[in-house]
Amino acid sequence: MVNKATRPTDNLLGQDLWNIQLDENGQLKHFLTIEGLGSNILTQILDTAESFAGVNESIKKVPLLRGKTIVNLFFEASTRTRTTFELAAKRLSADVLNMNISVSATSKGETLLDTLRNLEAMQADMFVVRHADSGTAHFIANHVAPHVRVLNAGDGRHAHPTQAMLDMFTIRRNKGADFGKLRVAIVGDILHSRVARSQIHALNTLNTGEVRVVGPKTLIPKDIEAMGVNVFHNMQDGIKDADVVIMLRLQKERMQGALLPSEQEYFELYGLTEQRLKAAKPGAIVMHPGPINRGVEIESSVADGPQSVILDQVTYGIAVRMAVMSMTLGGNRAKSNQEEAS
Amino acid sequence: MTHAANPDKLLEKLASDLENLLEQRSIENPLMIGIHTGGVWLAEKLHKRLNIQDELATLDISFYRDDFSRIGMNPQVKPSNLPQQVEDRHIILVDDVLQSGRTIRAAMNEIFDYGRPASITLACLIIRSGRELPIQADAIGQALELANNEQIKLVGPEPLEWVVKTDNDK
Numbered sequence: 001m002v003n004k005a006t007r008p009t010d011n012l013l014g015q016d017l018w019n020i021q022l023d024e025n026g027q028l029k030h031f032l033t034i035e036g037l038g039s040n041i042l043t044q045i046l047d048t049a050e051s052f053a054g055v056n057e058s059i060k061k062v063p064l065l066r067g068k069t070i071v072n073l074f075f076e077a078s079t080r081t082r083t084t085f086e087l088a089a090k091r092l093s094a095d096v097l098n099m100n101i102s103v104s105a106t107s108k109g110e111t112l113l114d115t116l117r118n119l120e121a122m123q124a125d126m127f128v129v130r131h132a133d134s135g136t137a138h139f140i141a142n143h144v145a146p147h148v149r150v151l152n153a154g155d156g157r158h159a160h161p162t163q164a165m166l167d168m169f170t171i172r173r174n175k176g177a178d179f180g181k182l183r184v185a186i187v188g189d190i191l192h193s194r195v196a197r198s199q200i201h202a203l204n205t206l207n208t209g210e211v212r213v214v215g216p217k218t219l220i221p222k223d224i225e226a227m228g229v230n231v232f233h234n235m236q237d238g239i240k241d242a243d244v245v246i247m248l249r250l251q252k253e254r255m256q257g258a259l260l261p262s263e264q265e266y267f268e269l270y271g272l273t274e275q276r277l278k279a280a281k282p283g284a285i286v287m288h289p290g291p292i293n294r295g296v297e298i299e300s301s302v303a304d305g306p307q308s309v310i311l312d313q314v315t316y317g318i319a320v321r322m323a324v325m326s327m328t329l330g331g332n333r334a335k336s337n338q339e340e341a342s
Numbered sequence: 343m344t345h346a347a348n349p350d351k352l353l354e355k356l357a358s359d360l361e362n363l364l365e366q367r368s369i370e371n372p373l374m375i376g377i378h379t380g381g382v383w384l385a386e387k388l389h390k391r392l393n394i395q396d397e398l399a400t401l402d403i404s405f406y407r408d409d410f411s412r413i414g415m416n417p418q419v420k421p422s423n424l425p426q427q428v429e430d431r432h433i434i435l436v437d438d439v440l441q442s443g444r445t446i447r448a449a450m451n452e453i454f455d456y457g458r459p460a461s462i463t464l465a466c467l468i469i470r471s472g473r474e475l476p477i478q479a480d481a482i483g484q485a486l487e488l489a490n491n492e493q494i495k496l497v498g499p500e501p502l503e504w505v506v507k508t509d510n511d512k
Contacts, residue, residue, distance in 0.1 A: 054421040059455040062405035330414030
């Protein structure tokens with residue numbers, strides 16, 4: 001348990017000095033959201049991922065997390081994210097448990113905390129959590145045993161920090177480390193997108209020159225300018241001279257009510273076509289967190305075209321998740337043992 | 343001896359020792375690998391001095407450390423870069439200071455993940471007291487007796503200098 005004496009006084013709490021993601025030395029302990037993390041931590045994640053990218057290209061596997069147990073707690077369906085977390089853990093030599101919660105104990109009536117206590121009793125060292133409710137990963141991080149680490153693999157509409165970091169990694173690899181020179185346009189369903197929210201925080205923390213969000217009024221949250229972005233409702237204006245165009249998936253399963261007239265009309269107004277892409281800078285890269293809806297938010301010839309880095313994003317996702325896992329799991333077990341001993 | 347000589351002078355001695363050793367062992371066309379960070383600076387100079395044909399390889403052993411679960415991730419981890427196959431090659435492994443031997447243990451584990459070398463020759467600018475594993479250097483700049491609480495570190499790359507610190511906490 002955290003020592004109360006090390007906790008900043010209440011009047012400082014508003015300044016985000018008490019961030020459960022960081023340990024007493026300012027090192028990353030849980031990875032729940034980009035908010036509250038400095039550019040030093042984000043850069044450290046990217047640098048560490050760069051080393052792991054080398055590992056992935058050559059020997060594939062390193063012994064760093066041998067003996068650690070990582071539990072994938074997925075309360076919401078996911079293929080890409082879960083498998084890249086699993087691969088990342090395996091390439092670090094950790095043991096991985098995949099819990100498909102929808103068909104396990106919670107559906108028999110066990111509470112979330114009881115499930116956690118049971119997994120902890122099996123000596124899990126890390127939970128990778130995805131849940132349809134915002135804040136679930138924070139809740140779990142607040143209730144786990146002191147040695148257990150929590151990574152957020154997507155919570156509701158709130159955050160998907162590892163996706164944002166693999167996007168930053170992809171941008172850095174293609175456009176260099178100076179984000180100040182870059183104009184990044186995020187296009188699509190910003191309202192329902194935890195990916196967009198995390199991307200905006202990450203881009204601004206890394207001092208990106210200009211961050212734009214592009215989409216119909218119904219899919220852009222009110223007052224989003226306060227997050228440090230420029231809003232465009234016209235696609236052509238929105239991606240003009242952009243270095244990076246990030247397309248978001250039109251989240252059909254969350255599209256209830258009258259937010260959009262039809263997919264066809266959406267594509268006509270906001271779909272990324274070869275013709276539209278010409279408005280961006282020559283050599284601009286096209287990104288998408290996946291899964292893509294061909295012909296809805298992106299034309300096939302763009303998704304498979306020379307400017308697309310969509311599959312690179314998937315590959316880099318492994319290295320970035322290896323980086324976050326090793327940064328959060330290193331050194332903590334012995335430390336918590338010492339605390340218990342003294 | 344308790345005083346470390348100038349690194350560039352030691353490098354001269356290390357280079358000529360290494361040359362003799364390679365001749366004695368009939369090793370031609372070795373592959374040189376420097377260990378980050380100090381070992382890479384030295385390896386760059388040795389690589390030139392010995393006219394080694396293959397590009398210099400570098401290792402960062404952060405992912406192979408045995409104290410990872412105690413002290414965590416090294417924030418300055420650098421990519422390892424082994425452009426050539428290590429399979430059946432004669433390897434010269436270069437590091438600045440040999441103390442516990444744990445770095446060399448980790449480096450050898452990493453090398454074996456890339457393949458099975460024909461041999462590994464260890465070159466260290468300074469070997470000092472404090473060994474914890476049965477690992478010895480083949481070519482040496484200088485042997486140094488230091489107290490357990492004294493730490494010696496190479497700083498550089500230009501100029502190369504030694505920094506000796508006494509750890510008073512212990």
